[in-house]
Amino acid sequence: MARILAIDFGGKRTGIAVTDELQIIASGLTTVNTKELISFLKDYISKEKVELFLIGEPKQMDNTASESEVLIAAFIEKLKKAIPDMPLKRVDERFTSKMAFQTMIDSGLKKNQRKNKALIDEISATLILQSYLYAQ
Template sequence: MARIIGIDYGRKRVGVAVTDPLQIVAQGLTTVHASEIINFLKEYFAKETVERVVVGYPRQMNNNPSESARFVEEFLNRMKKVFPTMPVSLVDERFTSKIAMKSMIDGGVKKKDRMNKEMVDMVSASIILQSYMESLSSGKYF
């Protein structure tokens, strides 16, 4: 099987997570500057077999896209141009940063390390990817 990549896209940083080849576990991979994400993906796709990219999509509580959704949409448009055959799925990313922070606290991550926004972004990408994987196993498809 091929890997699935999860992305928490932000204007400054992009959290990246990946599944194992059997698509059992999602884990944080890295954080990349937003301007470098397409090049990072080109390099990663050249090394690894990836069947899908899952991108967190920011929504408001009323389910409308949030203000930052336009930046994610710009990224999605660039993805389509550079990787026209790569399937992309969107996952609601509401509360992922809060969930990431709570999971780091529960996991015993020190306060100093929790203040590292790159780590929060990477954990958020893992949560987005894990959410997608759980939706597949529960019968919800994106």
């Protein structure tokens, strides 16, 4: 089997999480400067076998798309051109940032450490990936 890679897309930073090769465990991988995201993904899939990209789909409480969806849609178009053979799926990412922050509190991180937005993005990507795995 190959890994599944989850993307919590952001205007400045993007959180990345991956599964193990058996697709059992979701782990945070890193946070990438969004301008470097496509080159990072190309490099990663040249070294690791990946079968699917999951991209977070931010929605409002009434199920409409959030304002950041415009940026994500543009990124997806670029991604499809850059890596055309990779399947991708969207995953509802409502509340992942709040859940990521709560995870940081629950794991005992100090207030200073909880201000690390890159870590929140990485944990959010992991939550997106976990929710997908649970649904399978």
